[in-house]
Amino acid sequence: MLAKTFGSAVYGIDASVVTIEANVMQGTKFFMVGLPDNAVKESQQRVESAIKHLGYRYPRQKIVVNLAPADIRKEGAAYDLPIALGILSASGQLDNPRLEEYIIMGELSLDGVLRPIKGVLPIAIEARKRGFKGFILPEENASEAAIVNNLDVIGVKTFEDAILFISGDLDIKPLESNTRELFFENLDSYPSDFADVQGQENIKRALEIAAAGGHNVIMIGPPGAGKTMLAKRLPSILPPLTLQEALETTKIHSVAGKLGSNTSLVNLRPFRAPHHTISDVALVGGGGIPQPGEISLAHNGVLFLDELPEFKRTVLEVMRQPLEDRRVTIARAKISLDFPANFMLITSMNPCPCGYYNHPEKECVCGAGIVQRYLNRISGPLLDRIDLHVEVTPVSFDEMTALRKNESSQEIRERVIKAREIQTERFKEYSDIYSNAMMPPQMVKKICEINTAGKNMLKRAMERLGLSARAYDRILKVARTIADLAGAKDILPEHLAEAIQYRSLDRDSWAS
Secondary structure, three states, X not given: OEEEEEEEEEEOOEEEEEEEEEEEEOOOOEEEEOOEOHHHHOHXXXXXXXXXXXXXXXXXXXXXXXEEOOOOOEOOOOOHHHHHHHHHHHOOOOOOOOHHHEEEOOEEOOOOEEEOOOOHHHHHHHHHHOOOOEEEEEHHHHHHHOOOOOOXXXXXXXXXXXXXXXXOXXXXXXXXXXXXXXXXXXXXXOOOOHHHOOOOHHHHHHHHHHHHHOOOEEEEOOOOOOHHHHHHOHHHHOOOOOHHHHHHHHHHHHHOOOOOOOOOOOOOOOEEOOOOOOOHHHHXXXXXXXXXXXXXXXXXXXXXXXXXXXXXXXXXXOOHHHHHHOEEEEEOOOOEEEEEOOOEEEEEEOOOOOOOOOOOOOOOOOOOOHHHHHHOOOOHHHHHOOOEEEEOOOOOHHHHOOOOOOOOHHHHHHHHHHHHHHXXXXXXXXXXXXXXXXXXXXXXXXXXXXXXXXXXXXXXXXHHOOOOOOHHHHHHHHHHHHHHHHOOOOEOHHHHHHHHOOEHHHOOOOOO
16 A cells, blocks of 8 residues: 655755655565755664554555655655654554644654754755645654745644644644744843943944944954954844745754754844854755755844854855855765855964963063964955954953943944945845855945045055955945945045055065
C-alpha cells in the first residue's frame, strides 16, 4: 500500500516541498531513496523505535521510502515525523483523511518525543505559498511558524499527538500570532547605551556619522581605550528594523538554527562579533548544502571584527565582494545559492604589536618598520572599502569620574533617523540604494557636488596630508552624510573638513 506525506527542504534562505512516498509490500528490508544524507538514512532506527514504543506495529515487510524530487540532496533528521506517519498509513494503521493537507516536519526521539528543527520560517512561507492547509511541527518551533498568517500551525509535543490529530481523534487549536505586535515588542530594548560611555565624544560622533550613512568604520587605538565597548553600542543608534527587514533577518537566523527557544521574530538589529580564529567558510557561509555564515547572520545589522590584523588574510579577503554587492553567492557543482549580506562592517585594531604607538603616556617598544608591517596585514582593497578611520585615545581620569550627563542612544538615534529619511527621499528611484555609503562612483559626482571653496580645501588636504586617490570618493560620501545630519542641502567646507579627518590611515605619514 502506498501513502504520501509532504515535508520540505531548505536551500539558502528559501524552502521547497519534498514529497515523501512510503510503500509497504511483499518482501523484506528497508530501502530509502531520493538522495538522503546519513542523518536521513538513520531515521529508520528512530522511526522503528518510536512506532514500537507507542504500541503500533512496525511492518516486517519490504518498506520503500522515496524522497522526491530525487535529484536534490536531503539533509537532517527533520524528515523523521513524515516518514513515520507515511509508514503507519501505508501499513493500514493510520486513517489519513488529512495527511496530504499539511507540511509535516520533526525529529523523533526513541520514545516518540519531538525535538525542534531548523529553518521553520521559510518552510512555513513555502507551505502557504503552495496552498497547504497547515504545518505540523514540534511545539517548540510553533511560535516561529505562526508569524506566517493564513496557515494552520499545529504544534505537537509527541509522535502520538501527531497521529491522533491526523486521524481526527485529537483537536489541536492552530497557534495564532500577531506579527505586528511581536515586531513592536521590545523594539528598542538594547542592553547597552551610549549614556554609559564617559568621554570619547569624538568617537561617538564618528559612529553617529557611520550609522547615519551606513558607513564602514575602523577604530585604531591602544588596549583598553574603549573600542569594543563603543562598537557594541552601535546597534542602539541605528534606525529600527522595518517589518520586512525583520522577517528577512529572521529567515536567515532560522535557517542557521540561531533563533532562541523563546524567539519567534528578530526585531533588533543583529550584532555579530566572530573570533579572529574563524575560517573563511564560517565567515561567508558554505557546506555541502551551503549554510549562512557570519556576514549573513549580520544582515541588516553590524559585523564587528575585533583585532582585525589577527584575522587570517584569506578570511578578510573573502569579504571584499560581499561588501560591494551586499550579498554572497556560494556555488557548488549542482547548486548555487545567494545569501543576503547587507551589513555595516565595524573593525578595531591596536596601532602596533605592543599596542602603544602614538599613546600619549606609554612608550611604544616596536622597532623601525614594525608599525607599518603590522598595518600592512590589512590589504589596500579592504581598507578601501572602509569609509571612516577613527583614532581612539585613552580616557583620562577626570573624564572617567566626571558627573555630567551623557547623551543617550535614543537621542543620537533620533538624529540618525532624520538623516536616513533624507537619504530615503534622495534614493527613492533606486531599489538597491538607500544610504550614502551605497552610492556608486558615478552617482557620487552627481549627489556630492561641492563648491569652489570646497574643491580647493579638498585639493590642499590631499596634497598636504598625502591622502591617496581612493580617499576622494569616501570623503565626499562621508561629507554628504555629515551635511544630512546637519540638515544642509549642500556640502559645505566645514562638512568636508570633518570628513577629511576620518582618513587618517591614508596619510603617508601615519606610521612613519
